[in-house]
Amino acid sequence: MRIEFTKMHGLGNDFVVLDARGANPGQALPAVDATFAAALADRHTGIGCDQLILLEPSDLGDFRMRIFNADGSEVEACGNATRAVGLLHGAAARIETLGGLVIATPTGGGISVEMGKPSFDWNAIPLAYAMDTHAMPVAWEELVNPIAVNVGNPHVIFFVEDPHAIDMARLGPLIETDPLFPDRVNVNVAAVTARDAITLRVWERGAGLTRACGTGACATAIGAMKRGLVDRRVTVTLPGGPLAIEWREDGGIVMTGPATESFRGSFDPAHYGLAI
The missing domain is CATH 3.10.310.10 (Diaminopimelate Epimerase; Chain A, domain 1)
Structure with missing residues:
Protein backbone atom coordinates (compact mmCIF):
# COMPACT_ATOMS: atom_id res chain seq x y z
CA MET A 1 0.00 0.00 0.00
CA ARG A 2 1.32 3.42 -0.95
CA ILE A 3 1.14 6.41 1.40
CA GLU A 4 0.19 9.83 0.05
CA PHE A 5 2.14 12.96 1.01
CA THR A 6 2.15 16.68 0.25
CA LYS A 7 5.44 18.55 -0.22
CA MET A 8 5.23 22.16 0.98
CA HIS A 9 7.48 25.01 2.03
CA GLY A 10 7.44 28.35 3.80
CA LEU A 11 10.10 30.68 2.34
CA GLY A 12 12.19 27.64 1.39
CA ASN A 13 11.88 25.86 4.75
CA ASP A 14 10.42 22.63 3.34
CA PHE A 15 8.16 19.91 4.69
CA VAL A 16 6.71 16.52 3.89
CA VAL A 17 3.16 16.49 5.26
CA LEU A 18 1.37 13.24 6.10
CA ASP A 19 -2.35 13.54 6.81
CA ALA A 20 -3.68 11.00 9.31
CA ARG A 21 -6.79 12.97 10.28
CA GLY A 22 -9.14 10.45 8.65
CA ALA A 23 -9.62 12.21 5.30
CA ASN A 24 -8.11 9.18 3.55
CA PRO A 25 -9.87 6.23 5.23
CA GLY A 26 -8.12 3.71 3.00
CA GLN A 27 -4.67 4.97 3.98
CA ALA A 28 -2.92 3.54 6.99
CA LEU A 29 0.36 4.88 8.32
CA PRO A 30 3.20 3.01 9.97
CA ALA A 31 4.23 4.20 13.40
CA VAL A 32 5.92 7.54 12.84
CA ASP A 33 9.11 7.66 14.89
CA ALA A 34 12.60 9.11 14.63
CA THR A 35 13.83 6.40 12.26
CA PHE A 36 10.89 6.82 9.89
CA ALA A 37 11.10 10.62 9.95
CA ALA A 38 14.84 10.66 9.26
CA ALA A 39 14.43 8.18 6.41
CA LEU A 40 11.80 10.30 4.65
CA ALA A 41 13.73 13.53 5.30
CA ASP A 42 16.95 12.26 3.71
CA ARG A 43 17.53 14.31 0.54
CA HIS A 44 19.50 11.54 -1.18
CA THR A 45 17.53 8.39 -0.39
CA GLY A 46 14.18 9.75 0.83
CA ILE A 47 11.72 12.42 -0.25
CA GLY A 48 13.80 15.17 1.32
CA CYS A 49 12.74 17.91 3.76
CA ASP A 50 13.73 19.99 6.75
CA GLN A 51 10.79 18.65 8.77
CA LEU A 52 8.29 15.82 8.53
CA ILE A 53 4.82 16.98 9.58
CA LEU A 54 2.17 14.53 10.79
CA LEU A 55 -1.46 15.66 11.09
CA GLU A 56 -3.65 13.72 13.51
CA PRO A 57 -7.08 14.12 15.17
CA SER A 58 -7.14 16.24 18.33
CA ASP A 59 -9.44 16.63 21.32
CA LEU A 60 -8.01 20.09 22.06
CA GLY A 61 -8.05 21.73 18.63
CA ASP A 62 -9.28 21.15 15.10
CA PHE A 63 -6.35 18.78 14.62
CA ARG A 64 -2.92 17.96 16.01
CA MET A 65 0.40 18.72 14.28
CA ARG A 66 3.49 16.68 15.16
CA ILE A 67 6.85 17.98 13.94
CA PHE A 68 9.95 15.86 13.31
CA ASN A 69 13.25 17.45 12.34
CA ALA A 70 15.46 15.99 9.62
CA ASP A 71 17.49 14.14 12.25
CA GLY A 72 14.31 12.43 13.48
CA SER A 73 13.94 14.41 16.72
CA GLU A 74 10.39 15.50 17.56
CA VAL A 75 10.05 19.18 18.45
CA GLU A 76 7.44 21.47 19.92
CA ALA A 77 6.78 24.14 17.30
CA CYS A 78 7.46 25.27 13.74
CA GLY A 79 6.06 28.56 12.51
CA ASN A 80 6.66 27.94 8.81
CA ALA A 81 5.07 24.49 9.02
CA THR A 82 2.06 25.99 10.80
CA ARG A 83 1.55 28.36 7.87
CA ALA A 84 1.92 25.48 5.41
CA VAL A 85 -0.60 23.38 7.31
CA GLY A 86 -2.95 26.37 7.47
CA LEU A 87 -2.75 26.64 3.69
CA LEU A 88 -3.40 22.91 3.30
CA HIS A 89 -6.39 23.06 5.67
CA GLY A 90 -7.82 26.02 3.77
CA ALA A 91 -9.62 27.66 6.69
CA ALA A 92 -8.95 29.08 10.14
CA ALA A 93 -7.85 26.30 12.48
CA ARG A 94 -6.87 25.75 16.11
CA ILE A 95 -3.84 23.47 15.92
CA GLU A 96 -2.56 21.40 18.83
CA THR A 97 1.24 21.16 19.07
CA LEU A 98 3.67 20.01 21.74
CA GLY A 99 4.31 23.72 22.35
CA GLY A 100 0.62 24.49 22.89
CA LEU A 101 -2.36 25.57 20.79
CA VAL A 102 -1.73 27.90 17.86
CA ILE A 103 -4.26 29.47 15.49
CA ALA A 104 -3.66 29.68 11.74
CA THR A 105 -5.85 31.94 9.58
CA PRO A 106 -5.61 32.46 5.79
CA THR A 107 -5.27 36.16 4.91
CA GLY A 108 -4.70 38.22 1.82
CA GLY A 109 -0.99 38.29 2.66
CA GLY A 110 -0.62 34.54 3.18
CA ILE A 111 -1.26 32.85 6.51
CA SER A 112 -1.34 34.56 9.91
CA VAL A 113 -0.45 32.45 12.92
CA GLU A 114 -1.19 33.34 16.53
CA MET A 115 1.88 31.79 18.16
CA GLY A 116 0.97 32.35 21.82
CA LYS A 117 3.00 34.27 24.40
CA GLY A 252 0.48 37.34 21.98
CA ILE A 253 2.75 36.98 18.95
CA VAL A 254 1.31 37.09 15.42
CA MET A 255 3.40 35.93 12.46
CA THR A 256 2.24 36.51 8.87
CA GLY A 257 3.85 35.20 5.72
CA PRO A 258 3.47 32.96 2.67
CA ALA A 259 3.28 29.21 2.31
CA THR A 260 3.44 27.13 -0.87
CA GLU A 261 2.41 23.66 -1.95
CA SER A 262 5.18 22.23 -4.16
CA PHE A 263 3.77 18.88 -5.26
CA ARG A 264 1.94 15.75 -4.15
CA GLY A 265 3.03 12.15 -4.41
CA SER A 266 3.08 8.77 -2.74
CA PHE A 267 5.66 6.30 -1.47
CA ASP A 268 5.87 2.64 -0.49
CA PRO A 269 6.91 2.33 3.16
CA ALA A 270 8.57 -1.00 2.33
CA HIS A 271 11.22 0.98 0.44
CA TYR A 272 12.30 2.33 3.82
CA GLY A 273 12.19 -1.01 5.58
CA LEU A 274 8.84 -0.16 7.17
CA ALA A 275 5.71 -2.26 7.32
CA ILE A 276 2.12 -1.20 7.99
Missing part, protein backbone atom coordinates in the same frame (compact mmCIF):
# COMPACT_ATOMS: atom_id res chain seq x y z
CA PRO A 118 6.78 34.15 24.81
CA SER A 119 8.53 33.05 27.98
CA PHE A 120 11.84 34.43 29.24
CA ASP A 121 12.05 32.28 32.37
CA TRP A 122 15.38 30.44 32.46
CA ASN A 123 13.72 27.13 33.35
CA ALA A 124 11.18 27.49 30.52
CA ILE A 125 13.87 27.87 27.85
CA PRO A 126 15.21 25.63 29.46
CA LEU A 127 18.72 26.48 30.66
CA ALA A 128 20.87 24.19 32.78
CA TYR A 129 20.99 26.76 35.58
CA ALA A 130 19.49 30.12 36.49
CA MET A 131 20.73 33.30 34.80
CA ASP A 132 19.45 36.55 33.33
CA THR A 133 17.97 35.54 29.97
CA HIS A 134 17.79 39.14 28.71
CA ALA A 135 21.57 39.52 28.59
CA MET A 136 23.09 36.12 29.21
CA PRO A 137 26.64 36.36 30.64
CA VAL A 138 27.99 33.81 28.14
CA ALA A 139 29.92 33.89 24.86
CA TRP A 140 30.97 31.66 22.01
CA GLU A 141 33.89 33.43 20.33
CA GLU A 142 32.50 36.67 18.82
CA LEU A 143 28.91 35.79 19.74
CA VAL A 144 28.31 37.34 23.16
CA ASN A 145 25.54 38.23 25.64
CA PRO A 146 22.56 36.70 23.84
CA ILE A 147 18.92 36.85 24.84
CA ALA A 148 17.00 33.59 25.29
CA VAL A 149 13.27 33.10 24.78
CA ASN A 150 10.85 30.22 24.37
CA VAL A 151 8.16 30.80 21.71
CA GLY A 152 6.90 27.22 21.78
CA ASN A 153 10.46 26.01 21.28
CA PRO A 154 13.79 27.31 22.66
CA HIS A 155 15.82 30.07 20.98
CA VAL A 156 18.97 32.01 21.72
CA ILE A 157 19.49 35.27 19.80
CA PHE A 158 22.71 37.18 19.16
CA PHE A 159 22.56 40.72 17.77
CA VAL A 160 25.54 41.40 15.50
CA GLU A 161 26.62 43.90 12.86
CA ASP A 162 26.54 41.41 9.97
CA PRO A 163 24.81 38.02 10.33
CA HIS A 164 26.37 36.84 7.06
CA ALA A 165 29.88 37.29 8.50
CA ILE A 166 29.22 34.68 11.22
CA ASP A 167 30.40 31.12 10.56
CA MET A 168 27.07 29.53 11.46
CA ALA A 169 28.01 26.15 9.98
CA ARG A 170 30.66 25.88 12.71
CA LEU A 171 29.23 27.91 15.61
CA GLY A 172 25.60 26.84 15.14
CA PRO A 173 26.04 23.18 16.13
CA LEU A 174 28.52 24.16 18.86
CA ILE A 175 25.92 26.37 20.56
CA GLU A 176 22.96 24.07 19.79
CA THR A 177 24.54 21.20 21.72
CA ASP A 178 26.18 23.19 24.53
CA PRO A 179 25.39 21.68 27.97
CA LEU A 180 23.85 25.04 28.92
CA PHE A 181 20.85 23.97 26.82
CA PRO A 182 19.64 20.57 28.05
CA ASP A 183 17.01 20.30 25.28
CA ARG A 184 19.39 21.80 22.70
CA VAL A 185 18.52 25.19 21.22
CA ASN A 186 17.83 27.07 17.99
CA VAL A 187 20.58 29.62 17.26
CA ASN A 188 19.77 33.02 15.72
CA VAL A 189 22.17 35.76 14.57
CA ALA A 190 20.49 39.03 13.65
CA ALA A 191 21.13 42.64 12.70
CA VAL A 192 18.64 45.42 13.41
CA THR A 193 18.59 47.62 10.28
CA ALA A 194 15.68 49.96 11.20
CA ARG A 195 13.03 50.39 13.90
CA ASP A 196 10.84 48.04 11.84
CA ALA A 197 13.40 45.78 10.13
CA ILE A 198 15.69 42.89 11.11
CA THR A 199 17.98 40.67 9.04
CA LEU A 200 18.26 37.10 10.36
CA ARG A 201 20.06 33.80 9.87
CA VAL A 202 19.11 30.68 11.82
CA TRP A 203 20.81 27.43 12.75
CA GLU A 204 17.78 25.24 13.45
CA ARG A 205 17.96 22.58 16.14
CA GLY A 206 18.02 19.17 14.47
CA ALA A 207 17.91 20.60 10.93
CA GLY A 208 20.93 22.89 10.54
CA LEU A 209 21.15 26.08 8.50
CA THR A 210 17.73 26.87 7.10
CA ARG A 211 16.42 29.33 4.54
CA ALA A 212 13.70 30.39 6.96
CA CYS A 213 12.55 29.71 10.51
CA GLY A 214 9.20 31.10 11.62
CA THR A 215 9.75 30.60 15.33
CA GLY A 216 13.25 32.04 14.92
CA ALA A 217 11.78 35.17 13.33
CA CYS A 218 9.29 35.45 16.21
CA ALA A 219 11.93 34.89 18.89
CA THR A 220 14.36 37.36 17.31
CA ALA A 221 11.70 40.05 16.88
CA ILE A 222 10.55 39.61 20.48
CA GLY A 223 14.14 39.72 21.70
CA ALA A 224 14.80 42.95 19.81
CA MET A 225 11.56 44.46 21.14
CA LYS A 226 12.43 43.41 24.68
CA ARG A 227 15.73 45.26 24.37
CA GLY A 228 14.04 48.33 22.90
CA LEU A 229 15.81 48.02 19.55
CA VAL A 230 12.65 47.93 17.40
CA ASP A 231 8.95 48.75 17.52
CA ARG A 232 6.22 46.18 18.13
CA ARG A 233 5.69 45.46 14.42
CA VAL A 234 8.71 44.45 12.35
CA THR A 235 9.66 42.73 9.11
CA VAL A 236 12.21 39.97 9.65
CA THR A 237 14.11 39.09 6.47
CA LEU A 238 15.65 35.63 6.25
CA PRO A 239 17.55 34.13 3.29
CA GLY A 240 14.24 32.74 2.00
CA GLY A 241 12.31 36.00 2.32
CA PRO A 242 10.43 38.25 4.77
CA LEU A 243 8.01 37.54 7.61
CA ALA A 244 5.86 40.12 9.41
CA ILE A 245 5.95 39.81 13.21
CA GLU A 246 3.72 41.67 15.67
CA TRP A 247 3.87 41.53 19.47
CA ARG A 248 0.40 42.53 20.57
CA GLU A 249 -0.38 44.47 23.72
CA ASP A 250 -2.00 41.35 25.21
CA GLY A 251 1.37 39.56 24.93
Whole structure:
Protein backbone atom coordinates (compact mmCIF):
# COMPACT_ATOMS: atom_id res chain seq x y z
CA MET A 1 0.00 0.00 0.00
CA ARG A 2 1.32 3.42 -0.95
CA ILE A 3 1.14 6.41 1.40
CA GLU A 4 0.19 9.83 0.05
CA PHE A 5 2.14 12.96 1.01
CA THR A 6 2.15 16.68 0.25
CA LYS A 7 5.44 18.55 -0.22
CA MET A 8 5.23 22.16 0.98
CA HIS A 9 7.48 25.01 2.03
CA GLY A 10 7.44 28.35 3.80
CA LEU A 11 10.10 30.68 2.34
CA GLY A 12 12.19 27.64 1.39
CA ASN A 13 11.88 25.86 4.75
CA ASP A 14 10.42 22.63 3.34
CA PHE A 15 8.16 19.91 4.69
CA VAL A 16 6.71 16.52 3.89
CA VAL A 17 3.16 16.49 5.26
CA LEU A 18 1.37 13.24 6.10
CA ASP A 19 -2.35 13.54 6.81
CA ALA A 20 -3.68 11.00 9.31
CA ARG A 21 -6.79 12.97 10.28
CA GLY A 22 -9.14 10.45 8.65
CA ALA A 23 -9.62 12.21 5.30
CA ASN A 24 -8.11 9.18 3.55
CA PRO A 25 -9.87 6.23 5.23
CA GLY A 26 -8.12 3.71 3.00
CA GLN A 27 -4.67 4.97 3.98
CA ALA A 28 -2.92 3.54 6.99
CA LEU A 29 0.36 4.88 8.32
CA PRO A 30 3.20 3.01 9.97
CA ALA A 31 4.23 4.20 13.40
CA VAL A 32 5.92 7.54 12.84
CA ASP A 33 9.11 7.66 14.89
CA ALA A 34 12.60 9.11 14.63
CA THR A 35 13.83 6.40 12.26
CA PHE A 36 10.89 6.82 9.89
CA ALA A 37 11.10 10.62 9.95
CA ALA A 38 14.84 10.66 9.26
CA ALA A 39 14.43 8.18 6.41
CA LEU A 40 11.80 10.30 4.65
CA ALA A 41 13.73 13.53 5.30
CA ASP A 42 16.95 12.26 3.71
CA ARG A 43 17.53 14.31 0.54
CA HIS A 44 19.50 11.54 -1.18
CA THR A 45 17.53 8.39 -0.39
CA GLY A 46 14.18 9.75 0.83
CA ILE A 47 11.72 12.42 -0.25
CA GLY A 48 13.80 15.17 1.32
CA CYS A 49 12.74 17.91 3.76
CA ASP A 50 13.73 19.99 6.75
CA GLN A 51 10.79 18.65 8.77
CA LEU A 52 8.29 15.82 8.53
CA ILE A 53 4.82 16.98 9.58
CA LEU A 54 2.17 14.53 10.79
CA LEU A 55 -1.46 15.66 11.09
CA GLU A 56 -3.65 13.72 13.51
CA PRO A 57 -7.08 14.12 15.17
CA SER A 58 -7.14 16.24 18.33
CA ASP A 59 -9.44 16.63 21.32
CA LEU A 60 -8.01 20.09 22.06
CA GLY A 61 -8.05 21.73 18.63
CA ASP A 62 -9.28 21.15 15.10
CA PHE A 63 -6.35 18.78 14.62
CA ARG A 64 -2.92 17.96 16.01
CA MET A 65 0.40 18.72 14.28
CA ARG A 66 3.49 16.68 15.16
CA ILE A 67 6.85 17.98 13.94
CA PHE A 68 9.95 15.86 13.31
CA ASN A 69 13.25 17.45 12.34
CA ALA A 70 15.46 15.99 9.62
CA ASP A 71 17.49 14.14 12.25
CA GLY A 72 14.31 12.43 13.48
CA SER A 73 13.94 14.41 16.72
CA GLU A 74 10.39 15.50 17.56
CA VAL A 75 10.05 19.18 18.45
CA GLU A 76 7.44 21.47 19.92
CA ALA A 77 6.78 24.14 17.30
CA CYS A 78 7.46 25.27 13.74
CA GLY A 79 6.06 28.56 12.51
CA ASN A 80 6.66 27.94 8.81
CA ALA A 81 5.07 24.49 9.02
CA THR A 82 2.06 25.99 10.80
CA ARG A 83 1.55 28.36 7.87
CA ALA A 84 1.92 25.48 5.41
CA VAL A 85 -0.60 23.38 7.31
CA GLY A 86 -2.95 26.37 7.47
CA LEU A 87 -2.75 26.64 3.69
CA LEU A 88 -3.40 22.91 3.30
CA HIS A 89 -6.39 23.06 5.67
CA GLY A 90 -7.82 26.02 3.77
CA ALA A 91 -9.62 27.66 6.69
CA ALA A 92 -8.95 29.08 10.14
CA ALA A 93 -7.85 26.30 12.48
CA ARG A 94 -6.87 25.75 16.11
CA ILE A 95 -3.84 23.47 15.92
CA GLU A 96 -2.56 21.40 18.83
CA THR A 97 1.24 21.16 19.07
CA LEU A 98 3.67 20.01 21.74
CA GLY A 99 4.31 23.72 22.35
CA GLY A 100 0.62 24.49 22.89
CA LEU A 101 -2.36 25.57 20.79
CA VAL A 102 -1.73 27.90 17.86
CA ILE A 103 -4.26 29.47 15.49
CA ALA A 104 -3.66 29.68 11.74
CA THR A 105 -5.85 31.94 9.58
CA PRO A 106 -5.61 32.46 5.79
CA THR A 107 -5.27 36.16 4.91
CA GLY A 108 -4.70 38.22 1.82
CA GLY A 109 -0.99 38.29 2.66
CA GLY A 110 -0.62 34.54 3.18
CA ILE A 111 -1.26 32.85 6.51
CA SER A 112 -1.34 34.56 9.91
CA VAL A 113 -0.45 32.45 12.92
CA GLU A 114 -1.19 33.34 16.53
CA MET A 115 1.88 31.79 18.16
CA GLY A 116 0.97 32.35 21.82
CA LYS A 117 3.00 34.27 24.40
CA PRO A 118 6.78 34.15 24.81
CA SER A 119 8.53 33.05 27.98
CA PHE A 120 11.84 34.43 29.24
CA ASP A 121 12.05 32.28 32.37
CA TRP A 122 15.38 30.44 32.46
CA ASN A 123 13.72 27.13 33.35
CA ALA A 124 11.18 27.49 30.52
CA ILE A 125 13.87 27.87 27.85
CA PRO A 126 15.21 25.63 29.46
CA LEU A 127 18.72 26.48 30.66
CA ALA A 128 20.87 24.19 32.78
CA TYR A 129 20.99 26.76 35.58
CA ALA A 130 19.49 30.12 36.49
CA MET A 131 20.73 33.30 34.80
CA ASP A 132 19.45 36.55 33.33
CA THR A 133 17.97 35.54 29.97
CA HIS A 134 17.79 39.14 28.71
CA ALA A 135 21.57 39.52 28.59
CA MET A 136 23.09 36.12 29.21
CA PRO A 137 26.64 36.36 30.64
CA VAL A 138 27.99 33.81 28.14
CA ALA A 139 29.92 33.89 24.86
CA TRP A 140 30.97 31.66 22.01
CA GLU A 141 33.89 33.43 20.33
CA GLU A 142 32.50 36.67 18.82
CA LEU A 143 28.91 35.79 19.74
CA VAL A 144 28.31 37.34 23.16
CA ASN A 145 25.54 38.23 25.64
CA PRO A 146 22.56 36.70 23.84
CA ILE A 147 18.92 36.85 24.84
CA ALA A 148 17.00 33.59 25.29
CA VAL A 149 13.27 33.10 24.78
CA ASN A 150 10.85 30.22 24.37
CA VAL A 151 8.16 30.80 21.71
CA GLY A 152 6.90 27.22 21.78
CA ASN A 153 10.46 26.01 21.28
CA PRO A 154 13.79 27.31 22.66
CA HIS A 155 15.82 30.07 20.98
CA VAL A 156 18.97 32.01 21.72
CA ILE A 157 19.49 35.27 19.80
CA PHE A 158 22.71 37.18 19.16
CA PHE A 159 22.56 40.72 17.77
CA VAL A 160 25.54 41.40 15.50
CA GLU A 161 26.62 43.90 12.86
CA ASP A 162 26.54 41.41 9.97
CA PRO A 163 24.81 38.02 10.33
CA HIS A 164 26.37 36.84 7.06
CA ALA A 165 29.88 37.29 8.50
CA ILE A 166 29.22 34.68 11.22
CA ASP A 167 30.40 31.12 10.56
CA MET A 168 27.07 29.53 11.46
CA ALA A 169 28.01 26.15 9.98
CA ARG A 170 30.66 25.88 12.71
CA LEU A 171 29.23 27.91 15.61
CA GLY A 172 25.60 26.84 15.14
CA PRO A 173 26.04 23.18 16.13
CA LEU A 174 28.52 24.16 18.86
CA ILE A 175 25.92 26.37 20.56
CA GLU A 176 22.96 24.07 19.79
CA THR A 177 24.54 21.20 21.72
CA ASP A 178 26.18 23.19 24.53
CA PRO A 179 25.39 21.68 27.97
CA LEU A 180 23.85 25.04 28.92
CA PHE A 181 20.85 23.97 26.82
CA PRO A 182 19.64 20.57 28.05
CA ASP A 183 17.01 20.30 25.28
CA ARG A 184 19.39 21.80 22.70
CA VAL A 185 18.52 25.19 21.22
CA ASN A 186 17.83 27.07 17.99
CA VAL A 187 20.58 29.62 17.26
CA ASN A 188 19.77 33.02 15.72
CA VAL A 189 22.17 35.76 14.57
CA ALA A 190 20.49 39.03 13.65
CA ALA A 191 21.13 42.64 12.70
CA VAL A 192 18.64 45.42 13.41
CA THR A 193 18.59 47.62 10.28
CA ALA A 194 15.68 49.96 11.20
CA ARG A 195 13.03 50.39 13.90
CA ASP A 196 10.84 48.04 11.84
CA ALA A 197 13.40 45.78 10.13
CA ILE A 198 15.69 42.89 11.11
CA THR A 199 17.98 40.67 9.04
CA LEU A 200 18.26 37.10 10.36
CA ARG A 201 20.06 33.80 9.87
CA VAL A 202 19.11 30.68 11.82
CA TRP A 203 20.81 27.43 12.75
CA GLU A 204 17.78 25.24 13.45
CA ARG A 205 17.96 22.58 16.14
CA GLY A 206 18.02 19.17 14.47
CA ALA A 207 17.91 20.60 10.93
CA GLY A 208 20.93 22.89 10.54
CA LEU A 209 21.15 26.08 8.50
CA THR A 210 17.73 26.87 7.10
CA ARG A 211 16.42 29.33 4.54
CA ALA A 212 13.70 30.39 6.96
CA CYS A 213 12.55 29.71 10.51
CA GLY A 214 9.20 31.10 11.62
CA THR A 215 9.75 30.60 15.33
CA GLY A 216 13.25 32.04 14.92
CA ALA A 217 11.78 35.17 13.33
CA CYS A 218 9.29 35.45 16.21
CA ALA A 219 11.93 34.89 18.89
CA THR A 220 14.36 37.36 17.31
CA ALA A 221 11.70 40.05 16.88
CA ILE A 222 10.55 39.61 20.48
CA GLY A 223 14.14 39.72 21.70
CA ALA A 224 14.80 42.95 19.81
CA MET A 225 11.56 44.46 21.14
CA LYS A 226 12.43 43.41 24.68
CA ARG A 227 15.73 45.26 24.37
CA GLY A 228 14.04 48.33 22.90
CA LEU A 229 15.81 48.02 19.55
CA VAL A 230 12.65 47.93 17.40
CA ASP A 231 8.95 48.75 17.52
CA ARG A 232 6.22 46.18 18.13
CA ARG A 233 5.69 45.46 14.42
CA VAL A 234 8.71 44.45 12.35
CA THR A 235 9.66 42.73 9.11
CA VAL A 236 12.21 39.97 9.65
CA THR A 237 14.11 39.09 6.47
CA LEU A 238 15.65 35.63 6.25
CA PRO A 239 17.55 34.13 3.29
CA GLY A 240 14.24 32.74 2.00
CA GLY A 241 12.31 36.00 2.32
CA PRO A 242 10.43 38.25 4.77
CA LEU A 243 8.01 37.54 7.61
CA ALA A 244 5.86 40.12 9.41
CA ILE A 245 5.95 39.81 13.21
CA GLU A 246 3.72 41.67 15.67
CA TRP A 247 3.87 41.53 19.47
CA ARG A 248 0.40 42.53 20.57
CA GLU A 249 -0.38 44.47 23.72
CA ASP A 250 -2.00 41.35 25.21
CA GLY A 251 1.37 39.56 24.93
CA GLY A 252 0.48 37.34 21.98
CA ILE A 253 2.75 36.98 18.95
CA VAL A 254 1.31 37.09 15.42
CA MET A 255 3.40 35.93 12.46
CA THR A 256 2.24 36.51 8.87
CA GLY A 257 3.85 35.20 5.72
CA PRO A 258 3.47 32.96 2.67
CA ALA A 259 3.28 29.21 2.31
CA THR A 260 3.44 27.13 -0.87
CA GLU A 261 2.41 23.66 -1.95
CA SER A 262 5.18 22.23 -4.16
CA PHE A 263 3.77 18.88 -5.26
CA ARG A 264 1.94 15.75 -4.15
CA GLY A 265 3.03 12.15 -4.41
CA SER A 266 3.08 8.77 -2.74
CA PHE A 267 5.66 6.30 -1.47
CA ASP A 268 5.87 2.64 -0.49
CA PRO A 269 6.91 2.33 3.16
CA ALA A 270 8.57 -1.00 2.33
CA HIS A 271 11.22 0.98 0.44
CA TYR A 272 12.30 2.33 3.82
CA GLY A 273 12.19 -1.01 5.58
CA LEU A 274 8.84 -0.16 7.17
CA ALA A 275 5.71 -2.26 7.32
CA ILE A 276 2.12 -1.20 7.99
